[in-house]
Amino acid sequence: MEKLLNEEEFRTALEQAMSGRQAKNASFSMAWAQGKLERKHFARWAENHYHYVGPFADYLAYIYANTPDHATDAKDFLLQNMWEEEIGDVRHTDLLMRFAEACGTTEEKVMDPTGMTAATRGLQAWCYSVSMREHFAVATAALVVGLESQVPSIYRKQHPPLIDPDVYGFTEEEAEFFDLHITSDEIHGERGYQIVLKYANTPELQQRCIDITRDGADMRFAYTKALYDTYVAADLGNWSEVATAA
Amino acid sequence: MPVIRFATSDREIEFPEGEEVNILRVAIRNHCGLPFKCASGLCGTDRFTVVEGAEHLSAPRKRERDRLGDLIDQGVRLACQTYTSGDCTIIWDADQRGIDEDSRAGRRLRAEWLSEDDQA
Numbered sequence: 571m572e573k574l575l576n577e578e579e580f581r582t583a584l585e586q587a588m589s590g591r592q593a594k595n596a597s598f599s600m601a602w603a604q605g606k607l608e609r610k611h612f613a614r615w616a617e618n619h620y621h622y623v624g625p626f627a628d629y630l631a632y633i634y635a636n637t638p639d640h641a642t643d644a645k646d647f648l649l650q651n652m653w654e655e656e657i658g659d660v661r662h663t664d665l666l667m668r669f670a671e672a673c674g675t676t677e678e679k680v681m682d683p684t685g686m687t688a689a690t691r692g693l694q695a696w697c698y699s700v701s702m703r704e705h706f707a708v709a710t711a712a713l714v715v716g717l718e719s720q721v722p723s724i725y726r727k728q729h730p731p732l733i734d735p736d737v738y739g740f741t742e743e744e745a746e747f748f749d750l751h752i753t754s755d756e757i758h759g760e761r762g763y764q765i766v767l768k769y770a771n772t773p774e775l776q777q778r779c780i781d782i783t784r785d786g787a788d789m790r791f792a793y794t795k796a797l798y799d800t801y802v803a804a805d806l807g808n809w810s811e812v813a814t815a816a
Numbered sequence: 817m818p819v820i821r822f823a824t825s826d827r828e829i830e831f832p833e834g835e836e837v838n839i840l841r842v843a844i845r846n847h848c849g850l851p852f853k854c855a856s857g858l859c860g861t862d863r864f865t866v867v868e869g870a871e872h873l874s875a876p877r878k879r880e881r882d883r884l885g886d887l888i889d890q891g892v893r894l895a896c897q898t899y900t901s902g903d904c905t906i907i908w909d910a911d912q913r914g915i916d917e918d919s920r921a922g923r924r925l926r927a928e929w930l931s932e933d934d935q936a
Binding site: 749750761 | 838840841844845852853854855856857858877878879896897
């Protein structure tokens with residue numbers, strides 16, 4: 571990319587980088603939204619998801635440390651995001667654990683790192699790697715735009731069937747993890763966009779942000795698809811056949 | 817297209833028909849001047865009063881009900897927790913800060929971080 575994109579062009583390019591690879595369209599997400607899963611599948615999801623989102627404040631802390639003092643708004647956003655993850659109210663991983671236990675698994679199993687798929691291990695490692703090594707605008711594009719900003723579109727489809735007594739039948743309390751993130755990640759996502767649009771201020775940085783946003787979306791899609799392939803396919807069959815039959 | 821009127825800052829923002837949009841997200845994206853701090857319905861800094869179009873707003877979520885209590889009956893909402901699917905007009909106090917700390921979150925933080933002497 572030779573010329574600097576204006577804000578609108580850059581935002582469009584970031585959005586297009588995720589197009590066609592959003593995790594809401596991965597097999598596990600679609601089976602979830604269509605009411606096809608069982609509590610044992612959600613338990614396996616929680617045992618994996620913990621290892622991806624559990625260290626989220628750690629990832630953000632690495633980005634924070636790489637953010638220069640003059641970028642006060644970016645530093646404040648990262649710190650606020652960490653605070654909300656950990657101590658703003660109920661710790662977000664405690665909400666995840668509450669859901670996990672409602673699905674029949676235990677805190678010990680959720681925290682056991684041997685319980686995750688290779689794709690989950692790859693996603694976690696990618697998050698650590700990007701947050702430690704990349705320019706703060708690029709890391710924000712990866713973790714906040716590429717990953718976190720997708721959350722509302724995923725959970726807005728998954729939360730209603732969770733609390734529908736005729737579908738999965740969880741209580742509002744048990745499913746609070748999802749309702750919380752529908753709204754909070756709308757705002758985190760938008761603030762992430764604002765930081766990337768402001769601080770990716772060379773054509774090279776803009777291109778790097780676009781590329782890594784695409785990578786982030788690919789990582790989350792692969793992680794979500796692996797959950798279906800590993801835990802659900804044995805019960806429901808290959809997703810393309812399930813989807814076709816539906 | 818439906819319009820959100822941010823009356824206090826005299827801004828009008830359109831959004832696509834058939835979509836449901838988060839009011840704080842729209843305000844941040846378009847620099848509409850609505851004060852905010854957190855994104856989780858904890859601080860209450862982003863509260864607004866709906867003047868028109870309340871029927872287009874999403875029902876109050878658990879966190880909004882916990883944080884605002886009776887204020888919801890007076891037309892007060894939290895922008896971070898509220899979605900709209902149609903025209904609405906909102907106002908707020910441009911200098912407003914978070915709601916008092918006598919909240920569930922405030923009580924929990926005090927219990928966790930302060931000694932009994934500090935809380936006296």
